[in-house]
Amino acid sequence: MLTVVPRPVTVRAPSKVNLHLAVGDLREDGFHELETVFQALSLGDDVSIVPAPATSVTVRGEDAASVPTNSDNLAWRAIEMVAAATGHSPDVAITIDKGIPVAGGMAGGSADAAAALLAADALWNLELTRAELHSFAARLGSDVPFALTGGTAVGTGRGEKLLPVLSRNTFHWVLALAKGGLSTPAVYRELDELRSKGSPPRLGDSKELMLALASGDPTRVAPLLGNDLQAAAVSLQPDLRRTLRAGVTAGALAGIVSGSGPTCAFLCSTADAAVEVGAELAGAGVCRTVRVATGPVAGARVVPRSSRGGN
Ligand SMILES: C[C@](O)(CO)[C@H](O)COP(=O)(O)OP(=O)(O)OC[C@H]1O[C@@H](n2ccc(N)nc2=O)[C@H](O)[C@@H]1O
């Protein structure tokens, strides 16, 4: 008798940088009201799922050891959520190939959650609508909806309400990965603390940035990059100040802390400039390692079997 061996489904999801992250006041539900402009970057994670006797998570890659392999993992939670809502068994083996730094402010866990949602949709032939996927995503985390949509988008609410932004050209980034991670809630708490003690400057709206993105000119975009969480991340990890300076000294157009940090993102004028800035930063001893990346890229996508290595 012929037994049908189920084929794994693999989904690739992007990381993100916040080009503009204006943090409003703390809401009653514990979240802050945001106005943010996200850009999806080419550094990504691959998440594969295949039916198995029980749910499990295996994580591969440089930062694998610091990622939970139980039901705390956001990919596991995504599978459980879709399974419960659609009457499927959540028994799948999940494999995550991490290219996104863990606890780095680049939405790695959120990317895995978004990838797992799409993988469940494909494995179980659910044909979920974009609205249904978005609703699952928003319940999993504020950054998860953007990992599904990708591109460049403005996020409001706690970051989950998205509208696409016109962005011409490909931008070239250097990412300086830090030695440790930063906890997102701790960084938001630190910002509240800084604001209770004084009046750190607050970003305005993102209108100028939108025009610069539409022009596609990185020299217009660079001076408009801004992140209200940067002061809080630097307060918790003062070494980041040195990293930010080193990137600009190395020739980047501008540098910012990515999201809640501690990854620093440097916008460069060309692909060649990014390689040069990356090499100089790597030699300056101001970070754990560097990566170059481009943006914007697409949101979470099923990887066709023909373009997968090995299986
Ligand atoms: C820093 C950013 O990455 C910028 O895009 C996001 O705001 C964080 O998004 P995330 O990691 O998906 O965060 P969530 O898992 O939704 O929330 C984690 C915690 O971060 C804080 N949080 C998050 C989003 C938000 N708008 N306000 C907040 O204060 C809250 O303490 C919350 O309990």
Ligand SMILES: Nc1ncnc2c1ncn2[C@@H]1O[C@H](COP(=O)(O)OP(=O)(O)OP(=O)(O)O)[C@@H](O)[C@H]1O
């Ligand atoms: N699949 C996952 N990948 C990475 N971390 C995960 C995952 N699932 C749960 N976590 C937990 O979430 C924490 C934050 O990890 P993550 O890489 O998502 O941070 P981040 O990139 O700073 O998030 P964000 O930018 O969305 O604030 C980790 O320390 C880890 O304990």
